[in-house]
Amino acid sequence: MNSLGIGIDLGGTLIKGAAFDLASGEMLHEEVAPTRDGEREGGVPAFLAEVRKLVARFEEMEGRESVVVGVSSPGFANRAASQIISMPGRLEGLEGLDWPEALARPVTVLNDAHAALMGEIWQGAATGVQNVFLLTLGTGVGGAIVTEGRLLRGHFGKGGHLGHASLDFYGETDICGMPGALEDMIGNHNVRERSGGRYESTRELVEAVKKG
Missing domain, CATH: 3.30.420.40 (ATPase, nucleotide binding domain)
Known part of the structure; x- marks a missing residue:
């Protein structure tokens, strides 16, 4: 059974990505890419282009598609956990970006602090x-x-x-x-x-x- 999950932390300066085996909790790969806030690449915000590259590399290294991608980001996520609905002043192009559509995969979006706490509960200090x-x-x-x-x-x-x-x-x-x-x-x-x-x-x- 495929249990590959990918986590993306979108920050103001860096994008941190990691691939996990969701069944065991083992981290398989991790990489960092520049956020490039305010830039564009291929007609989309550069941070989205960088996230797509990270997801593609992780899936290529594992030889399988991810079952879900988790995106954590500054700002407030909508109730459907599919996009950031409010992020004034930073990360141009983030507000209203539909992540499941942008990545063509199941995606769950959370505020970065919310995601950090859920990570600590999953396998960290708050387990x-x-x-x-x-x-x-x-x-x-x-x-x-x-x-x-x-x-x-x-x-x-x-x-x-x-x-x-x-x-x-x-x-x-x-x-x-x-x-x-x-x-x-x-x-x-x-x-x-x-x-x-x-x-x-x-x-x-x-x-x-x-x-x-």
Whole structure:
């Protein structure tokens, strides 16, 4: 029985792909490709072209088609888990992209933080846990909640997404129009601005703090 599954994590800078045997949970292959946000290739967003290449390579290496592709991405997924319906300001061409149609395969789409937590439950730090909260720190800030074993998605796919929670009502608005959002206070996307040009990434800032 074919049990090849492919996971794609679409980030602002990199696309991370992996192929799994879904029956055993074994990771078979992994690759990374550039996101190339804002570029186009073959009449489609470049990130889609890169994802198609990753899927094709994994299937070629395994000599079989995947039974499902999972796509995790920033933004809010629709209730059918087939597309991202809201991702303002980044990843041009992502909003409204129908992934099952674009890849001509069964595809499940989740917000990246939601997908990260489901991965931890599948075979990670949250295996066997019924109630858990996860906070993701990257280009932006995301979050996910599982309660009584169920992912809290919310009506608009925003469940657990604390990155756009307001911590300063009088602060500058973020990409969603939220003033003083958590994402703008600790996210990686504006470290250079927040540090007065001293650091280019959160990693650099943390290393500097460690060194005193």
